[in-house]
Amino acid sequence: MYDFSSSSRLPKTAGIGYKPQHFTELRAEPGPVTWLEIHAENYMGDGGRPLAQLRALAETFPISVHGVGLSIGGEGPLDKDHIARLKHLCDWLNPASFSEHLAWSTHEAHFLNDLLPLPYSPETLTRVADHIDEVQEAVGRPMLLENPSTYLAFEDSTMDEITFLTEIAKRTGCGLLLDVNNVFVSCTNQIWDPIEYIEKFPHRLVGEIHLGGHDEDEDEHGAPLLIDSHGREVVDPVWALYDHTIKVGGTKPTLIEWDNDVPEFPILREEAARADAILAPVQAE
């Protein structure tokens, strides 16, 4: 299998999810921010400010294209128009990385704008692998597949998440995007052990790490229910889990995601600096 841990064209330092309101400040004083990730779907127009900003940013920063609307886990066929839009974006931008989610979001031509969960079964595995083959072939580049945040389980599941993701990578040659906040959220919600999850994860397939904030709630039985909101800073237990991830799996390009209630740029810079402080000593070893 391909070793994604050494092949990524993203630097093994901190990046942030790009927000248009940070355009000027980011270019003037990026601080520890060395690369950017964009949501592919926000750059699928024909022109105007979004594409002009992206062209300007790509001159300075390596860019990661992160899709949120492909619905790789969908039961139906993939949206060919959407694949074509992704290909068009990747062709002109030539991003340093291209990733999507282990999730579905479209059913019978209705796009639901959320990353919906899948049962981990042989049938789902075949379908997801076929879809990834189709996308990688059409877009003409390998993709990274991200582990999801989940809130519930399927009675139909017959394998664990890591086995499922590893098998997908083996069949398709794709790499993995390890979202450490998603690990923390899913492990809390599913009562899995996050340390064990991280230690079992196939780190040499990981081309990128995500860190983000989550909200805390409870289900109707009083059990903790964490929600992947991307609306606040990364919490201390997730930083600790990230630190462990880097010790176990080595340094990786690490993204700070903050999509809702987006803060002023200096706050993102501080979060990026915190990731860098964990990466740098390991990098130096």
Place this chain on the structure above:
Amino acid sequence: MGQTDFTAALLDPEKPVPEGLVDPQGRPAGKRFDVYRNNVTSSLIAALETGFPVLQKLLGESSFKTLATLFLRAHPPTSGALQRYGDAMPGFLAGFKPLASLPYLADIARLELAIRTSYHAADHHPLDPAGLDPEAMMALTPRLAPATHILTSPYPIYSIWRMNMVAGAPKPAPVSEDVLITRVNFDPTPHLLPPGGRQFAEALDGCTPIAAAIEAAMIAAPRADIAGLLTLFLSSQALTLPTEKVQ
């Protein structure tokens, strides 16, 4: 349990949580399923709020939320890219009985959709009259730029839009208004079209030279201010020459 049942239950809070979805103890996933329901609804409401700021102001936050919730259940997005989400809103409003007493809302929705479409439209080289003598200018056959839109309404939609977006703008008078939306660089701007303006734009859209488009404007509005009309279209960069494409 397949994605058909999952989707139906996501969009209809009255439907029970589909079978086979459980918590870690194997109990039915009640509130856990609601997280997905809430994500779908709140993210699409947020997209509609961003896309229709004037509709939201006209209806108020809470009524707009109710409208958006009904709309998204009837018209979920049909594309993974949300740039055009809400293009069914004018039709939905036109047939929406509870708001029948505000018949201009559908046209306001069309105006806001046109502004959003203009924002994402392809870039263009504006027609530049510098160095052209008037005769050469009259013989040109420019096109409406990709970011240019013309709207016509029996309601004062430009004035309603302006009152809600520009501080101190006057109250609308009960007149019909045609609107020109153009984009200089990146920010679309609506302009009130003077008499003859719509016919001028429609003629250009039909590939006629400027001289013939002026004629069309004067037939529709014999007292049209042609100099003013040309100034508006040129200064707002509404026009482009078909041979010039921006890479």
